[in-house]
Amino acid sequence: MPDTVLCMSSEQLPRYISSGYRYFEPGKRHVNRTIGICVLVMVLEGTLYYTQDGRPGSVAAGQWHIERPNACMRGDRPCPRLRFYYVHFTALPWQEEAVGFEPVDPGSFDKPARGIVNLPVRGKFDPAYFTPIFDRLEHIKQTTPNDLVMQQGVFLELLSALMETARPMMDRESRLAGDVMNYLTIHFDEGIKVESLKDVFHFSADYLSRLMRAHYGFTAKEYIQQLRLKRAMELLGHTGIPVEQVARMAGYGDATLFYRTFKSRTGRTPASWRREQR
Numbered sequence: 001m002p003d004t005v006l007c008m009s010s011e012q013l014p015r016y017i018s019s020g021y022r023y024f025e026p027g028k029r030h031v032n033r034t035i036g037i038c039v040l041v042m043v044l045e046g047t048l049y050y051t052q053d054g055r056p057g058s059v060a061a062g063q064w065h066i067e068r069p070n071a072c073m074r075g076d077r078p079c080p081r082l083r084f085y086y087v088h089f090t091a092l093p094w095q096e097e098a099v100g101f102e103p104v105d106p107g108s109f110d111k112p113a114r115g116i117v118n119l120p121v122r123g124k125f126d127p128a129y130f131t132p133i134f135d136r137l138e139h140i141k142q143t144t145p146n147d148l149v150m151q152q153g154v155f156l157e158l159l160s161a162l163m164e165t166a167r168p169m170m171d172r173e174s175r176l177a178g179d180v181m182n183y184l185t186i187h188f189d190e191g192i193k194v195e196s197l198k199d200v201f202h203f204s205a206d207y208l209s210r211l212m213r214a215h216y217g218f219t220a221k222e223y224i225q226q227l228r229l230k231r232a233m234e235l236l237g238h239t240g241i242p243v244e245q246v247a248r249m250a251g252y253g254d255a256t257l258f259y260r261t262f263k264s265r266t267g268r269t270p271a272s273w274r275r276e277q278r
Helices: 125-144 148-168 172-190 196-199 205-216 219-236 242-251 255-266 270-276
Strands: 005-011 017-026 036-043 048-054 054-062 063-067 080-089 099-105 113-118 123-125
Touching: 017 125, 017 148, 036 048, 036 054, 048 080, 054 063, 080 125, 080 148, 113 148, 123 205, 125 148, 172 196, 172 205, 172 219, 196 205, 196 219, 196 242, 205 219, 219 242, 219 255, 219 270, 242 255, 242 270, 255 270
Parallel strands: none
Antiparallel strands: 005 113, 017 080, 036 063, 036 080, 048 054, 063 123, 099 113
């Protein structure tokens, strides 16, 4: 089976099981095994040779590889001196999809966003950047009792860092759509307009909006509206800030536009919606 991607849903994130450094003296082989979990191997020194379901493979220093659940792994070839870090985590689906992030639901003030992350099963990494993450996991494991919540947090940070490392593997349009989304997420409350995107990314606003719709299912304008409405609801529900100030803090330069947009999306005025939350 060819290498594909590891499919991670925000509704069912992978769970950390165990991890550690491993050292092979020259001539040692990969263990023969078949286990029903995912195994991430990140090689720091040397080259790991293996056979997966009858197909030979290798992972050199500065490369990572994720073993597929229930794959038949064999060490048919001895390895040179080898040092790597491994992480065992719960099994997840594997699919033949493009690398990247696919949003399913942008979420709202009272429900989380949902999406799918497709992580390559192979890639290159910088050991100098990742080794401190490994060491943090090792430190947490050695505490008594070890902190299971913190273990999971650092593990997800590791997967997130791998995803960022894999971003250059995405096509140009995917990267551009992601950059636009990141920019809007950071600056939506600054009164920005869709038309101003052309000055930041040097493409027409219409093209960037079509790109976002193609990759995420909504335009730049729709995403800005979602973010502003969500921020406004957070402020209305959890603070006593006047409605006009809420509008400004959420990025609405025109309070009238805020009132009209809020009512069209919720069926209630901002003030009446606030009263219902208390």
